[in-house]
Amino acid sequence: MSSLNELLKTKGQNLRRVTTRVTLPSGRVFHEGDGVAVESEQSYGFVIDNTPDLQVGQVEEGLFVASQDVANDAELIKQYGITHVLNVAGVPSQKLLDLHYLDVHILDLPEEPLSCHFAKCFEFIDEALKNGRVLVHCNAGVSRSVSIVVAFLMCRRQKSLCEAISQVKAARPRAQPNAGFVKQLKMYESSILNNDSKPNS
Numbered sequence: 001m002s003s004l005n006e007l008l009k010t011k012g013q014n015l016r017r018v019t020t021r022v023t024l025p026s027g028r029v030f031h032e033g034d035g036v037a038v039e040s041e042q043s044y045g046f047v048i049d050n051t052p053d054l055q056v057g058q059v060e061e062g063l064f065v066a067s068q069d070v071a072n073d074a075e076l077i078k079q080y081g082i083t084h085v086l087n088v089a090g091v092p093s094q095k096l097l098d099l100h101y102l103d104v105h106i107l108d109l110p111e112e113p114l115s116c117h118f119a120k121c122f123e124f125i126d127e128a129l130k131n132g133r134v135l136v137h138c139n140a141g142v143s144r145s146v147s148i149v150v151a152f153l154m155c156r157r158q159k160s161l162c163e164a165i166s167q168v169k170a171a172r173p174r175a176q177p178n179a180g181f182v183k184q185l186k187m188y189e190s191s192i193l194n195n196d197s198k199p200n201s
Contacts, residue, residue, distance in 0.1 A: 053141065056080055057172030060157075062133040063125065065149050065172050067141035068093060083132030086124055088117070088144045093137070100128070106144045110180020114147055115188060121148050122155060146175040151188055161189045 020032045053067040054076060070076050071085055072094050084100045087093040092103050102124045104117050121136075128134035138144035146168055153164035169175045177185065 053174075055141075055172070055174075056135075057141075057168070057175075059149055059153070059168055059171045062129045063149065063152075064133065064135045065141060065145050065168060065175070066135060066137050068137055068139050070141070071135060071137045077135070080135075081133050082135045084124065084128035084134040086121060086128075086134060086136045086145075086148070087138070088121070088136065088148050089138040100132075106138070106148075108138070108143050108178060110178050110183075112180070114151065114181060114184050117148070118151055118155070118188075122152055125152055126156070140174075141172060142174050143177045143181060146172065147177040147181040147185060150177070150185060154185070154189060154192060161185055 021029065052069040052073075054069055054073060055066065056070055056076060057065045058080075059065055064070075064080060064082065068087075068089060071087065074096055077085075077096060077099070082099065085093065085096075085102075087101065087103045088106045090105055090107050093101070095101055102120070104121060106112060106114070106117060125134050125136070136145045136149050149168055150161070150164040153159040153167060154161060157164075159167065165175070165177075
């Protein structure tokens with residue numbers, strides 16, 4: 001038994017001291033070693049992308065989809081003749097002068113219900129297209145805004161889900177609704193088809 005303890009003690013002396021970096025959800029960072037935790041730098045807990053995404057996707061005449069970077073760029077808004085901005089991100093957007101805005105709070109979570117927002121969003125887009133041009137955006141211009149535009153095309157332009165997604169992706173290659181939104185859009189397509197197949201009463 002004593003030889004085992006001596007062996008462990010000898011081997012332990014040859015081990016290198018290591019520290020473990022721990023990042024909490026709040027962004028606080030600690031380095032732990034020898035049972036002691038020392039707080040170090042502040043971190044955000046996610047990768048910060050400082051490169052603006054200024055790609056504007058024209059889905060059809062007067063209808064655009066993009067990231068929040070475009071919505072905050074006065075020169076691009078002027079260049080594309082945008083008169084209305086539909087923001088479906090979870091936070092209010094910066095407001096530029098002489099534009100019409102609608103902020104709709106949608107989270108980019110698979111379980112977030114989309115259809116309860118359709119009527120309000122579609123009415124805003126319809127109104128904008130009567131005599132103006134509308135930009136639909138979320139944070140990244142990938143999931144939420146794309147899902148709303150896809151649903152709009154399905155409802156107002158009688159496009160299938162596949163056709164609508166293809167049309168939006170052609171305009172905005174980064175378009176990729178999250179899996180839950182795709183599932184909801186499939187259900188929405190089915191509800192449209194079921195309503196169309198019902199005889200008029």
